[in-house]
Amino acid sequence: MTTKTSSKTNTVTLSVASREDVTKRALAAFEGTAQGAHISFASVELLWQTMTAKRWELLKAMTGQGAMSMREAARRVGRDVKSVHGDVHALLDAGVLDREENGQIIFPFDAVHVDFTLTAAA
Numbered sequence: 001m002t003t004k005t006s007s008k009t010n011t012v013t014l015s016v017a018s019r020e021d022v023t024k025r026a027l028a029a030f031e032g033t034a035q036g037a038h039i040s041f042a043s044v045e046l047l048w049q050t051m052t053a054k055r056w057e058l059l060k061a062m063t064g065q066g067a068m069s070m071r072e073a074a075r076r077v078g079r080d081v082k083s084v085h086g087d088v089h090a091l092l093d094a095g096v097l098d099r100e101e102n103g104q105i106i107f108p109f110d111a112v113h114v115d116f117t118l119t120a121a122a
Contacts, residue, residue: 012037012109014051014096016044016116037109039095044116050094054079055087059096059107067104 017040041047051059054077061076062068068076074084088105091097098106 010037010109011111011113012039013113013115014039014041014047015114016041016047041094047114047116050090050096052087054083055091055096058084058087058091059112062097062105062107063112064110065107067100067102067106069104073105 015038017038019042021040041050057077058073062073065076070085070088071081073088074081077084088097092099092105096107098108100106
């Protein structure tokens with residue numbers, strides 16, 4: 001992971017996207033069209049299952065703060081390390097957090113945008 005050096009806000013978009021949408025975005029990126037940072041979920045339900053209230057709180061505490069130990073992340077949200085450990089691993093597995101070579105965890109963004117559309121049931 002590289003350290004951000006620009007003064008622009010480094011924003012990630014959490015979205016609900018089909019495999020086709022993700023593929024289109026990847027192909028456009030390969031062709032040189034900037035896509036921005038995205039973390040996509042297959043359904044709104046999966047997004048909310050992954051991003052629980054405690055995990056949002058953790059993400060908020062880590063946004064724009066650089067790499068930190070799990071113990072530091074737990075301290076920032078006022079929780080015990082064991083409970084934060086489970087949330088960190090769920091976020092690592094979902095691709096929301098990254099792990100540095102030194103073992104520290106990082107959410108390498110300064111802001112989060114959530115994007116999905118709710119439509120009427122068929």
